[in-house]
Amino acid sequence: MMEGAGALAGRRIVVGVSGSIAAYKAVTLVRLLSERGAVVDVAMTAAATRFVGPLTFASLTHRPVLDNVFELDADQQIAHIELAEAADAIVLAPATANLLGQLAAGLVSDAVTAIACASRAPVIVAPAMDAGMWTNPATQRNVATLRDFGYLIVEPEVGTLASGLTGVGRLAEPPTILDAVERLFARAGDLEGLHVVVSAGGTREPLDPVRFIGNRSSGKMGAAIAEAARDRGASVTLIAGAMSVTPPRGVTVVDATTAAAMRESVLRAAPQADILVMAAAIADFAPARASQHKIKRSGANLQIELVPNPDIVAEVGEMPDDVRPFLIGFAAESDDLETNAAAKLRDKGLDLIVGNVVGGPFDAIGSDENKVTVFAAEGALSDWPMLPKRQVAERLWDLIADRYRHARGMAEGAETGRGRRRS
Numbered sequence: 001m002m003e004g005a006g007a008l009a010g011r012r013i014v015v016g017v018s019g020s021i022a023a024y025k026a027v028t029l030v031r032l033l034s035e036r037g038a039v040v041d042v043a044m045t046a047a048a049t050r051f052v053g054p055l056t057f058a059s060l061t062h063r064p065v066l067d068n069v070f071e072l073d074a075d076q077q078i079a080h081i082e083l084a085e086a087a088d089a090i091v092l093a094p095a096t097a098n099l100l101g102q103l104a105a106g107l108v109s110d111a112v113t114a115i116a117c118a119s120r121a122p123v124i125v126a127p128a129m130d131a132g133m134w135t136n137p138a139t140q141r142n143v144a145t146l147r148d149f150g151y152l153i154v155e156p157e158v159g160t161l162a163s164g165l166t167g168v169g170r171l172a173e174p175p176t177i178l179d180a181v182e183r184l185f186a187r188a189g190d191l192e193g194l195h196v197v198v199s200a201g202g203t204r205e206p207l208d209p210v211r212f213i214g215n216r217s218s219g220k221m222g223a224a225i226a227e228a229a230r231d232r233g234a235s236v237t238l239i240a241g242a243m244s245v246t247p248p249r250g251v252t253v254v255d256a257t258t259a260a261a262m263r264e265s266v267l268r269a270a271p272q273a274d275i276l277v278m279a280a281a282i283a284d285f286a287p288a289r290a291s292q293h294k295i296k297r298s299g300a301n302l303q304i305e306l307v308p309n310p311d312i313v314a315e316v317g318e319m320p321d322d323v324r325p326f327l328i329g330f331a332a333e334s335d336d337l338e339t340n341a342a343a344k345l346r347d348k349g350l351d352l353i354v355g356n357v358v359g360g361p362f363d364a365i366g367s368d369e370n371k372v373t374v375f376a377a378e379g380a381l382s383d384w385p386m387l388p389k390r391q392v393a394e395r396l397w398d399l400i401a402d403r404y405r406h407a408r409g410m411a412e413g414a415e416t417g418r419g420r421r422r423s
């Protein structure tokens with residue numbers, strides 16, 4: 001894999017610190033980044049300077065701290081915009097509810113918001129706040145907006161908060177934030193030149209003009225996979241079933257809400273794809289007939305005959321080698337994950353299968369987190385904890401990109417784009 005030591009050496013990173021009690025953790029983060037060879041500049045909001053003195057950061061980075069852009073002289077003002085341009089990444093940690101709101105609204109009131117607003121560098125945001133503030137609809141809307149802008153959110157953790165109460169809102173630990181920064185650089189562009197197709201969401205099999213048989217899939221996992229592929233440079237097509245999340249920007253969206261529509265779209269897209277990830281929850285059965293008219297209540301029992309849907313991913317698995325993309329399926333199993341996933345991998349002709357357990361105390365469906373195990377023909381490849389779906393997606397792409405390159409006989413770091421068909 002391309003991830004590893006040295007990803008941060010020489011990188012220009014701006015750490016923006018806002019006014020939360022967790023500002024002290026930014027000191028550790030800055031130290032960790034500096035130790036890995038990054039050139040770190042710190043910008044602080046006025047409130048942040050009340051929690052940690054700018055001198056602490058200046059001593060660690062050996063660079064001036066930007067803590068009040070409006071008091072800078074003309075030369076420094078220009079330096080400050082230059083910094084926004086020179087930055088390879090911006091890390092906002094801790095990010096308060098106020099900072100999230102300002103960024104989402106495009107408001108600039110200090111050095112932190114000015115740099116984040118002026119820069120075109122990727123932005124990692126690590127929020128920290130009281131649980132009530134974090135779950136407040138305005139905060140959640142602002143986070144969703146920032147995600148839409150392409151900001152990477154390092155989710156706050158559950159723990160004891162400044163109030164003494166326990167809840168979600170505690171700043172992620174500095175090593176977790178460091179990990180997000182390292183991954184950003186290790187991965188940048190590793191899917192460049194590849195066309196990735198991802199199916200996501202659930203299907204709805206019509207019973208009559210208003211009713212359908214569906215499932216609870218939210219499409220969050222597939223959307224995160226598509227978004228992560230986009231950020232790593234792939235051109236992405238998202239074949240979207242019924243989803244409760246907005247598809248990421250910058251990907252081509254094909255709507256396909258029934259299994260039949262999904263089949264048509266997938267079979268059309270697959271021969272052009274280098275990699276196909278089938279994360280959609282496709283109905284295994286559909287009503288034999290959909291009534292043209294709304295079915296009326298009659299007092300009697302209603303029998304619905306269900307017929308099996310074609311197994312779409314298995315059809316792709318049978319495609320001839322010159323058009324068959326590298327193929328990843330999903331398996332949601334209520335028991336015996338390993339055996340069932342292995343059988344599906346074989347029967348459907350997959351390269352990899354992503355398994356998760358459903359029906360237990362943790363319900364991945366609709367959740368923002370997931371715990372998965374990836375299997376190949378030789379067995380389990382991963383042992384990951386429960387993670388936010390975006391982080392699951394990043395790890396999946398680390399693994400998929402690596403296996404794809406090996407399967408196509410490409411050396412690490414060699415040009416990846418459509419090597420199979422052109423060779």
Ligand code: C5P
Binds near residue numbers: 199283328332344
């Ligand atoms: O057999 P099962 O439905 O558990 O398999 C799940 C995998 O197969 C997923 O990758 C899903 O997208 C795919 N699938 C399919 N066509 C179906 C049902 C599932 O491609 N009709």
